[in-house]
Amino acid sequence: EIVMTQSPATLSVSPGERATLSCRASQSVSNNLAWYQQKPGQAPRLLIYGASTRATGIPARFSGSGSGTEFTLTISSLQSEDFAVYYCQEYNDWWTFGQGTKVEIK
Amino acid sequence: EVHLVQSGAEVKKPGESLRISCKGSGYKFTDYWMAWVRQVPGKGLEWMGRIDPSDSYTTYSPSFQGHVTISADKSSDTAYLQWTSLEASDTAIFYCARQEPGNVFQFWGQGTLVTVSS
Numbered sequence: 001e002i003v004m005t006q007s008p009a010t011l012s013v014s015p016g017e018r019a020t021l022s023c024r025a026s027q028s029v030s031n032n033l034a035w036y037q038q039k040p041g042q043a044p045r046l047l048i049y050g051a052s053t054r055a056t057g058i059p060a061r062f063s064g065s066g067s068g069t070e071f072t073l074t075i076s077s078l079q080s081e082d083f084a085v086y087y088c089q090e091y092n093d094w095w096t097f098g099q100g101t102k103v104e105i106k
Numbered sequence: 107e108v109h110l111v112q113s114g115a116e117v118k119k120p121g122e123s124l125r126i127s128c129k130g131s132g133y134k135f136t137d138y139w140m141a142w143v144r145q146v147p148g149k150g151l152e153w154m155g156r157i158d159p160s161d162s163y164t165t166y167s168p169s170f171q172g173h174v175t176i177s178a179d180k181s182s183d184t185a186y187l188q189w190t191s192l193e194a195s196d197t198a199i200f201y202c203a204r205q206e207p208g209n210v211f212q213f214w215g216q217g218t219l220v221t222v223s224s
Binding site: 087 | 150151153156167168201208212215217
């Protein structure tokens, strides 16, 4: 079973700043990697799939990169609505999620 | 418009049985797998398993195999997650999510909170 490890656990960022979140797979998942955003009391929301393709309706400030075992989600200029928990998920093997990165207001 | 509507919150005692539901609308139910995802309060997301509603073929995560049953009723466009004997450790929010052909989860239900306590 593939293990997905996200870092950091918590990221403190000021509004308007750039946020960079990392996700590492214990073995290659090719580009079968998705990112989700979850706000308190809400279901997760798909942001990125195929490691770098934005889902429908996702703003351009969200971008994904990487392949194999190393992946990055970048939020170019954080808006107030972006403070949330972000999960990566591989779908090359099973559908394993990382443990999440909480993006909080600095 | 695609909607997944889940059944309401449940409070159960250890050892009791339970079935929660997820009704799909706005699309052809049998064209997409349905997955179930667990989230223990304050914790992360865990994929539990999925079902192909067209033939009820199921796949389970090893972590959940044998403890839950996933089923679907094509006639009512509803997927189910079932326990025969709940444990306190089953306390969590359970989400259904439609699996796209690329295997990602585009659409999610609102979640069902299951509380198991004596």
